[in-house]
Amino acid sequence: MSYIRFRKHYLHIPYLVLGVLEFTVLFAIFSLLTLFLSLAGIDHAPVNTDIISAFLFAIVLSCGTLAMGGYLAMVHENLSSLFYRTLVAYCFVGGIGLTVLYGLLPSADPGSANLFWAVILASLVVILLRLAFLRIVDSEQVVRRVVIFGAGDFAASLLQEYERNMRALGVRVIGCIADNPSRAVPEDKVLATPYDFYQFCRQNNVSEIVVAQQERRRTEGGWLPVPELMECKLRGIAVTNGLEFYERELKKAKLDMVHPSWIVFSEGFKASKSRAFAKRMLDLTISLSLLIIMLPFIILTALAVFLETGRPILYSQSRVGMLGKEFRIYKFRSMRQDAEKDGKARWASANDDRVTRVGAFIRNTRLDELPQIYNVIKGEMSIVGPRPERPEFVSELKEKIPFYDTRHYVKPGLMGWAQLKYPYGASVEDAKGKLEYDLYYSKNHSLVMDLLIMIQTVEVILLGKGVR
Known part of the structure; x- marks a missing residue:
């Protein structure tokens, strides 16, 4: 599982890990730079103040990255755009945040020169970290390999969204297994119906099966291999409803597939x-x-x-x-x-x-x-x-x-x-x-x-x- 749900909101673990790594890098850069300047006799501050300043520095710049959409946006950008967005997040948004912060807490201010070098060094290191992250999260060893059961309009919509957005989330849709003679997905995306679903998933390193059938499947000759899907789930392969998968990965509801029972029986929609x-x-x-x-x-x-x-x-x-x-x-x-x-x-x-x-x-x-x-x-x-x-x-x-x-x-x-x-x-x-x-x-x-x-x-x- 590459996501967690916190307060009903889905958070993808790879980006949480990246956020933690960036926070650690920012904290370390500020701390080491302060220590170096102190040893060089350029600046000196009590150790406890340095730790608090480093923590606040890392928090503000991390919020700057989040504010500028620096995490999910980076997968769609080239190196120059990534560099520009990081500088805006750190130098402009982060700079405003730090200015306000140091106005409220003057004791945390490391000085303009020290702050300048900390921001520049942090920007360069974080950009290198993000480039490494993109290579890792996009590697075949890390991506989640998903197969879609269904080949109708809903499955075709999922494929389109995958090409636009889901690659950024470390998802690989290897294809669709047709449940109906009527198909809306391209033929090159249709997989042969496996004789043994579990062995098929093992051989293709599939970690999740997404059931994306149209509601009319029963009246048009569609079928659902319930025993096979049960075996997959019981043996460790996730089986997910297409609407839930769509909601989890794209943070929105697929309106064409929403029905009253989804609202009535879902975990959400609770007034408090x-x-x-x-x-x-x-x-x-x-x-x-x-x-x-x-x-x-x-x-x-x-x-x-x-x-x-x-x-x-x-x-x-x-x-x-x-x-x-x-x-x-x-x-x-x-x-x-x-x-x-x-x-x-x-x-x-x-x-x-x-x-x-x-x-x-x-x-x-x-x-x-x-x-x-x-x-x-x-x-x-x-x-x-x-x-x-x-x-x-x-x-x-x-x-x-x-x-x-x-x-x-x-x-x-x-x-x-x-x-x-x-x-x-x-x-x-x-x-x-x-x-x-x-x-x-x-x-x-x-x-x-x-x-x-x-x-x-x-x-x-x-x-x-x-x-x-």
């Missing part, structure tokens, strides 16, 4: 009063802190909007919140006053000519959403949750997309899992793609997952992802 209270306390703490920190930016943004296009500075819309209750959401106006002069709701489009120059900037930096801190304080929104949608679109989407209303059993948020993982949605198809992530969040959300989303949203803001 204690968690709701803790989340509310966290929301209030973060929103009030954000309000204080961002107050200068709020004033400057309001002034910029007013100077360019006048009043109104704020723009409000009706949105659908928890349990379908409507509320008014507030934003800094980023479009012309007559953007919807006919009163008809429209999806935002790429290069939308209704967006002003100031509006384009505050959209890219997410400054336009700062007034929603008021919605969080009021309790209509949370810091983390599915983004609230307009009632006009919700009515349409509920008719066209199954289970769309399930996202309204969780309080909407300033930032969300779908917003983090999916590009800007401006169509029914996009809404369907986002719902797959919203379903995963609704099923598995926890305070730990919320914290991870908050950290990783830094990349979305800095790189202007998902903006129109």
